[in-house]
Amino acid sequence: xxxxxxxxxxxxxxRLVAQIRETATRxxxxxxxCGGQTHSLLRYGIEVALEDCVELIHGPGCPVCVTSCESxxxxxxxxxxxxxxxxxxxxxxRVPGSRESLLDVRARGGRVxxxxxxxxxxxxxxxxxxxxxxxxxxGFETTAPATxxxxxxxxxxxxxxxxxxxxxxxxxxxxxxxLLSPVNRVQAFLAAGHVCAVxxxxxxxxxxxxxxxxxxxxxxxxxxxxxxxxGAVQQLEAGGHCVSNCYARSVSREGNINAQKTVETVYExxxxxxxxxxxxxxxxLILRDRFERFDSEKRFAxxxxxxxxxxxxxxxxxxxxxxxKPPQCPYFGNACTPDSPLGAPMVSSEGACxxxxxxxxxxxx
Amino acid sequence: MMTPDRIEFPTCPVTxxxxxxxxxxxxxxxxxxxxxxxxxxxxxxxxxxxxxxxxIIENDAASFTVNDGDMAITxxxxxxxxxxxxxxxxxxxxxxxxxxxLAVSGADPLWLTLGLILEEGLPFELLDRILLxxxxxxxxxxxxxxxxxxxxxxxxxxxxxxxxTTGIGRVRDIGSLGSxxxxxxxxxxxxxxxxxxxxxxxxxxxxxxxxxxxxxDCAPLHESxxxxxxxxxxxxxxxxxxxxxxxxxxxxxxSEASSHTMKLRESLVPIAPNxxxxxxxxxxxxxxxxxxxxxxxxxxxxxxxxxxxxxxNLDVSRHATIIGEVTKKQSxxxxxxxxxxxxxxxxxxxxxxxxxxx
Numbered sequence: 250x251x252x253x254x255x256x257x258x259x260x261x262x263x264r265l266v267a268q269i270r271e272t273a274t275r276x277x278x279x280x281x282x283c284g285g286q287t288h289s290l291l292r293y294g295i296e297v298a299l300e301d302c303v304e305l306i307h308g309p310g311c312p313v314c315v316t317s318c319e320s321x322x323x324x325x326x327x328x329x330x331x332x333x334x335x336x337x338x339x340x341x342x343r344v345p346g347s348r349e350s351l352l353d354v355r356a357r358g359g360r361v362x363x364x365x366x367x368x369x370x371x372x373x374x375x376x377x378x379x380x381x382x383x384x385x386x387x388g389f390e391t392t393a394p395a396t397x398x399x400x401x402x403x404x405x406x407x408x409x410x411x412x413x414x415x416x417x418x419x420x421x422x423x424x425x426x427x428l429l430s431p432v433n434r435v436q437a438f439l440a441a442g443h444v445c446a447v448x449x450x451x452x453x454x455x456x457x458x459x460x461x462x463x464x465x466x467x468x469x470x471x472x473x474x475x476x477x478x479x480g481a482v483q484q485l486e487a488g489g490h491c492v493s494n495c496y497a498r499s500v501s502r503e504g505n506i507n508a509q510k511t512v513e514t515v516y517e518x519x520x521x522x523x524x525x526x527x528x529x530x531x532x533x534l535i536l537r538d539r540f541e542r543f544d545s546e547k548r549f550a551x552x553x554x555x556x557x558x559x560x561x562x563x564x565x566x567x568x569x570x571x572x573x574k575p576p577q578c579p580y581f582g583n584a585c586t587p588d589s590p591l592g593a594p595m596v597s598s599e600g601a602c603x604x605x606x607x608x609x610x611x612x613x614x
Numbered sequence: 615m616m617t618p619d620r621i622e623f624p625t626c627p628v629t630x631x632x633x634x635x636x637x638x639x640x641x642x643x644x645x646x647x648x649x650x651x652x653x654x655x656x657x658x659x660x661x662x663x664x665x666x667x668x669x670i671i672e673n674d675a676a677s678f679t680v681n682d683g684d685m686a687i688t689x690x691x692x693x694x695x696x697x698x699x700x701x702x703x704x705x706x707x708x709x710x711x712x713x714x715x716l717a718v719s720g721a722d723p724l725w726l727t728l729g730l731i732l733e734e735g736l737p738f739e740l741l742d743r744i745l746l747x748x749x750x751x752x753x754x755x756x757x758x759x760x761x762x763x764x765x766x767x768x769x770x771x772x773x774x775x776x777x778x779t780t781g782i783g784r785v786r787d788i789g790s791l792g793s794x795x796x797x798x799x800x801x802x803x804x805x806x807x808x809x810x811x812x813x814x815x816x817x818x819x820x821x822x823x824x825x826x827x828x829x830x831d832c833a834p835l836h837e838s839x840x841x842x843x844x845x846x847x848x849x850x851x852x853x854x855x856x857x858x859x860x861x862x863x864x865x866x867x868x869s870e871a872s873s874h875t876m877k878l879r880e881s882l883v884p885i886a887p888n889x890x891x892x893x894x895x896x897x898x899x900x901x902x903x904x905x906x907x908x909x910x911x912x913x914x915x916x917x918x919x920x921x922x923x924x925x926x927n928l929d930v931s932r933h934a935t936i937i938g939e940v941t942k943k944q945s946x947x948x949x950x951x952x953x954x955x956x957x958x959x960x961x962x963x964x965x966x967x968x969x970x971x972x
Contacts, residue, residue, distance in 0.1 A: 250887050250890055250891060250894075253890075253894060259954060259955070262954055263954060266954070292952065292958070293952055293954060293956070294952055294954045294956030294958065295954070297956060298954055298956065339968030340968055342968060343964075343968065363968070365820050365822065365896075369820075471954070587963075587964050588964050598897060598968065606961070607959075607961040608958050608959070608961075609958075
């Protein structure tokens, strides 16, 4: 298959592995910040193949994993209201809030609908004029243009039964927060290719200069990942630090201008609570005043609930910041499994704990 | 206002006999129900030459004589949405699905029962299309529908129609099949490219707009299974149709039941480019996606060539190929060789795989 097979070519992959080994004179610490990359690195055995020369740690790259517990609890509460349908991407459905997930409330009679595109949620609202449709707008800069389009479309249609619970997060401020952390171990970043396809990578220049940390824009296929890792190791060995692009077939320096304009029209940058991290300055997107009437939090303001206080034993903040690897968590694989997760990273299809459980844990048992 | 040529009579709340859709009364045992059975259901599904007295209309039960030998019985319920999808519909699925369960058990299908649960308000036009599909599918497989049941439930209780079929077949006397016969070294085959049904139904239900729309592999496997069984005899060890949970579910069940590890090579698993593309797009692994006309077989190593040859001679299994082997028990029940030659466990998902966000 075009655009897939040539980037999974085993011989080329093995050559790149050999080249990375030859280049590295010490074991470098690289971080990916995209759940898709985390899963590919484990699925294709890249992490194991490079174990002796590169330590790959996995950052906060899973959008549902960093969505705050309060936002999920709010969505759960809305789903249980009469005449409300919560529409969500499939990946969010199993993620637990403080007590249960969207699938749990659906089983209790809540109305939860899985959608494949934000536009489907707008259609859902059109087809159910007697219901309020709340779309759970989750994701990084990758999904923000699509949810922004949904808001624009709803505005055009004059829908008064559509709103969005916006929890969009921005990658760059999170990378900055990681580098500022006193326990930071990251020596170079593999930047998330699909985020960069939207945002471009010009904005990484400031980060690179300030922290003297190499950033390599990297794709998702095995060859993409190996080329990204090689690029990062070469920079580290040469003592350099710049932004390089190893995913040029999808990413340009300026990014997707149309998508950026759409996002800019609908959203503005704001501080955001990240699950496991706390508040990150400029770490999220919120609806602009013009789209206030599509803001679920404002529409259902009277329904705001008191935060549920639950003692959470999950070590997701240590996992998401790369301080520990999932198998180092004392609950991994025993108290916490995909069937009974303590936290989001074990249940999301992009979560790091789920990736380790799926691709390594079963083998090591 | 009343005009002389259009006199309006007072309406009467008695069920009309000319409805174009299913009413609750059609399930209440009276004249309407008999009419539904006699005029719609029986003509559509009768094979005409059933050698036994049927329990469709006249009797409460079908009766038949069983000669020497073992019989197999299986039952399955069908609740697919949408009812019609490229490559099939709930009617053909309800026939082929149950026939396939018999076929992979080493039995030649003979008879089916048909349980229909209909939602009040289901248009007859839709019901007729489904019944026609059931009748056509049964004829294609040479099985008779010998007994049935029809219920109607109030609108909203279910989504249009649920179907249950029970199948009875005669077990071939040429060697038993099942996970208890799996041996270390057995080759694992699939009868064709995987993932078609699950992706076709998903694309139709969610209107994914894939062009051309993927088609379900929904098809009867009894001929393929019979030919393979006859040709291989005791060299054929086990067969399973890879329905819900896909090939992965079959291999996990075999592993659990036989205490062996199933080993497959990702590069050998046949997947059509359009299905692979859809799976890549949605973040789904084709090994977990449902099939309705594809089975997995385990055969003794010396019989592999013959098995592939037999299967490839039949249309429904013309792309049959080897994908792995049965090995002695390792740490994981199913392992798969990925790129870079690294072996990894194949996880069993908790439920249906959910598409990712980006």
